[in-house]
Amino acid sequence: MEKDAKIYVAGHRGLVGSAIVRNLEAQGFRNLVFRTHAELDLTDYRKVGAFFQNESIDYVFLAAAKVGGIMANSSYPAEFIKENLMIETHVIDWSYKTGVKKLLFLGSTCIYPKFAEQPIKETELLNGQLEATNEAYAIAKITGIKMCQSYNAQYGTHYISVMPTNLYGPNDNYDYMTSHVLPALVRKFYEAKMNHDPYVVVWGTGRPKREFLHSDDLADACIYLMNHYDGNEIVNIGVGKELTIRELAEKVKEVIGYTGDIHFDSSKPDGTPRKIVDVTKLHALGWKANISLDQGLKRTYQDFLNTLSKVGN
Numbered sequence: 156m157e158k159d160a161k162i163y164v165a166g167h168r169g170l171v172g173s174a175i176v177r178n179l180e181a182q183g184f185r186n187l188v189f190r191t192h193a194e195l196d197l198t199d200y201r202k203v204g205a206f207f208q209n210e211s212i213d214y215v216f217l218a219a220a221k222v223g224g225i226m227a228n229s230s231y232p233a234e235f236i237k238e239n240l241m242i243e244t245h246v247i248d249w250s251y252k253t254g255v256k257k258l259l260f261l262g263s264t265c266i267y268p269k270f271a272e273q274p275i276k277e278t279e280l281l282n283g284q285l286e287a288t289n290e291a292y293a294i295a296k297i298t299g300i301k302m303c304q305s306y307n308a309q310y311g312t313h314y315i316s317v318m319p320t321n322l323y324g325p326n327d328n329y330d331y332m333t334s335h336v337l338p339a340l341v342r343k344f345y346e347a348k349m350n351h352d353p354y355v356v357v358w359g360t361g362r363p364k365r366e367f368l369h370s371d372d373l374a375d376a377c378i379y380l381m382n383h384y385d386g387n388e389i390v391n392i393g394v395g396k397e398l399t400i401r402e403l404a405e406k407v408k409e410v411i412g413y414t415g416d417i418h419f420d421s422s423k424p425d426g427t428p429r430k431i432v433d434v435t436k437l438h439a440l441g442w443k444a445n446i447s448l449d450q451g452l453k454r455t456y457q458d459f460l461n462t463l464s465k466v467g468n
């Protein structure tokens with residue numbers, strides 16, 4: 156990408172989109188374009204068309220999506236499949252119609268089959284049954300990947316798709332009921348420290364293993380691949396390292412400086428025992444994660460404190 160190229164980041168306020176914007180700005184890209192949800196409804200085909208025709212966009216990072224946790228996904232599957240299909244169709248089709256040079260589509264490792272072999276290789280996609288609770292979301296995201304590949308095949312476009320592992324970073328969701336484990340633990344240990352609670356409750360047995368990628372690393376990988384990868388096949392983005400939920404809880408406890416105990420509530424679900432992606436292809440393409448979990452947790456704690464001070468707590 157040329158430094159003055161016009162780059163549209165769809166979903167610039169989210170965990171992924173905001174990280175891509177920070178990274179592009181830090182690298183000196185000066186011609187970025189964004190629209191908030193209120194300014195441009197990506198489910199409106201005509202408005203998306205007018206936007207693309209007016210702006211003459213060179214590169215697109217498609218990080219806009221309707222996302223949510225297990226409860227949201229299983230309660231509103233119609234909205235998840237409809238909105239995601241519309242966003243993808245409109246952005247990809249207008250990118251093609253207005254001659255966008257290259258587009259990067261954000262998939263997710265949660266759209267791999269439920270019983271995919273670990274570490275998950277890119278070839279596992281569509282190799283088995285999906286997880287029932289997010290099937291509608293997964294089908295929509297898989298369709299986005301297939302759209303990119305189909306446009307490349309029929310129209311000679313350059314649309315690439317990536318599969319990020321579990322993410323964390325600034326603008327994360329800290330809500331107890333809908334957040335993922337890492338932000339949930341940051342909040343739980345912080346509140347326990349402030350309230351001098353004797354222990355913190357961590358869900359499940361603590362034995363499941365997970366991999367965590369900082370959103371700034373993901374953004375760096377996306378921009379790297381935009382510049383250096385032009386293949387039709389999807390690319391996993393992860394760190395290639397995993398740890399147990401117990402080990403994660405110990406690390407969060409230490410970063411926050413909490414001195415009480417950790418209790419595991421095994422009446423809560425563990426979920427899948429292991430979830431890690433194979434990053435052989437990403438490494439072969441020349442990119443590796445930079446932010447260690449220890450560094451990332453420190454940054455996340457700082458971000459969490461900043462979030463609190465902004466809302467005046």
Ligand code: GDP
Nearest residue numbers: 334335336339357358359363400424425426427
């Ligand atoms: P998953 O990776 O899709 O299973 O999603 P999560 O990030 O929500 O959960 C990962 C693991 O962390 C599961 O084994 C949870 O039981 C465990 N966990 C422990 N404490 C918490 C918590 O406070 N919130 C969440 N979301 N998960 C927790």
